[in-house]
Amino acid sequence: MSSYSFIYIGGYNVLSNHEIPLKKKSIVFIGFMGVGKTTIGELIANKLDRDFIDTDVEIEKEYQMPITQIFNTLGEEHFRKKEKEFITKLCQERFHVISLGGGAFLQEEIRNVCMDNCIVIYLHLPWDSWKNRFPLIIESRPVLQGKSMGEIEEIFNKRQEVYSKNHFKIECEHLSAEEISTKILESLKNIKG
Numbered sequence: 001m002s003s004y005s006f007i008y009i010g011g012y013n014v015l016s017n018h019e020i021p022l023k024k025k026s027i028v029f030i031g032f033m034g035v036g037k038t039t040i041g042e043l044i045a046n047k048l049d050r051d052f053i054d055t056d057v058e059i060e061k062e063y064q065m066p067i068t069q070i071f072n073t074l075g076e077e078h079f080r081k082k083e084k085e086f087i088t089k090l091c092q093e094r095f096h097v098i099s100l101g102g103g104a105f106l107q108e109e110i111r112n113v114c115m116d117n118c119i120v121i122y123l124h125l126p127w128d129s130w131k132n133r134f135p136l137i138i139e140s141r142p143v144l145q146g147k148s149m150g151e152i153e154e155i156f157n158k159r160q161e162v163y164s165k166n167h168f169k170i171e172c173e174h175l176s177a178e179e180i181s182t183k184i185l186e187s188l189k190n191i192k193g
């Protein structure tokens, strides 16, 4: 029998639904497009010597096409269904570092399965900093394409509500990926179990 402590993080009882030792749980990164989930996830996986899984990349591999093409040919609804199936299954596994697509947490089932089975880390940037990421990502993010900055800001603000379900919020403004990963590892050290 494993021994572990109950712990409340961000007001949420991490062990409330499943008795999974915290050290075995997969770590899941959430946050708006371009905040750095893929970049930071990969770094943390290397530092913890865990597998890294980026759900967008896995879906692209399965369909043999970029997300933009999946949206254009099969539609967003199809993508969201696949994203839900993939993440729900993945969350039953342990010891991974997982970076979700920026819209995955829009689906309640995904929020619940991640919160119940994994440690969820929200990477946050304020809008003014995020704007600098826009040119880096616009080509490969169909949700942003054809929209004005005003419309994107509206989506950005609306999405903050869904990301508010998390175990840790990490402020990323003015920090390099390396500095953010150090901050995350410090937070994880405080978890017992």
Ligand SMILES: Nc1ncnc2c1ncn2[C@@H]1O[C@H](COP(=O)(O)OP(=O)(O)OP(=O)(O)O)[C@@H](O)[C@H]1O
Pocket: 031, 032, 033, 034, 035, 036, 037, 038, 039, 040, 056, 099, 100, 101, 102, 103, 133, 136, 137, 141, 172, 175, 176, 177, 180
């Ligand atoms: N801390 C950082 N400082 C500066 N640039 C960064 C930082 N983290 C990531 N980037 C850059 O921002 C861009 C977006 O990063 P990344 O692809 O990791 O975001 P994401 O959250 O995975 O986005 P998506 O949800 O669309 O998959 C990349 O060009 C990356 O190099």
Ligand SMILES: O=C(O)C1=C[C@@H](O)[C@@H](O)[C@H](O)C1
Pocket: 032, 033, 056, 067, 100, 101, 102, 103, 104, 140, 141, 142, 143
């Ligand atoms: O925020 C979103 O809605 C998305 C983010 C990307 O990671 C991809 O999952 C896709 O482009 C949709």
Ligand SMILES: [Mg+2]
Pocket: 037, 038, 039, 054, 056, 099, 100, 101
């Ligand atoms: Mg990504």
